[in-house]
Amino acid sequence: MTSHAEHTAGRGTGRLRSLLAPLGAAALTGALFTYVGAVDPNAPGHYPTCPFLFITGLYCPGCGTLRTVHALAHGDVIAALGLNPLAVATIPFLLFWWGRWVLRAWQGRPRRTTLAHPAYIWAFLALVIVYWIVRNLPFGRFLAP
Template identity: 65%
Template sequence: MATGKVTGPRASRARALAAPLGAALAAGAAVAFVGAVDPNEPGHYPTCPFLMLTGLYCPGCGGLRAVHALVHGDPAAALGLNPVVVVMIPVLAVLWSRWTLRSWRGGPPPGESVRPVYVWLFLALLILFWMARNLPFAEFLAP
């Protein structure tokens, strides 16, 4: 008697791919929303709380506008708004691809595949970017 229920290796692979595919779906929906709702128009998104409280740019300031510019085919404008966001998109795509492949093969979760030294290096670079974009000599990094 067939129940229509998939079991065995195919079912376990489908379950393993649920998280990376769900993450891709959520990211795609967010990018589509930012592409459709212009962050350059006032009132569509809240002001950055760090900018509002301190008057300084955080590492994410200009990120929504950078994604909007990328969706509309303007990588030069996106780089001018937030170069970290633009550089991180291909990095995140590679990490997502590795996660998906490892899930398909039954490998370890994504947290186990990134060496801690890379995480610390990224955080150090992000802090340097954060500080530099608020200094007069690196004004070109401000959104």
């Protein structure tokens, strides 16, 4: 038989182990954010050109995201919004989902098999496609990086 102290210690170890994945994701994201903040994507030669832009001459939904992250790392939200407003608008949702992941892991609840309800995922996909098209049309040039 295990004592109450051993049982409690085992539960705490299990909680810490379940937090490894979300905390690892946060550490990796923080490292990438720090790297892009330090290595300026506006300077030539540091990052490859977007393959879609290189091949077609059109902007993809992600074009400008590295420069957006660099601007956010330097506290310039206005510049970030001018480079890729969709990327900036997505950040609060990513933080929400990460926070939900941490909370579920801390509570010992099983991971969800889906990130969100399928209707939300399809709606976001439709938004990305519309954004992709509009930023390449003459009236949508304000969305271009």
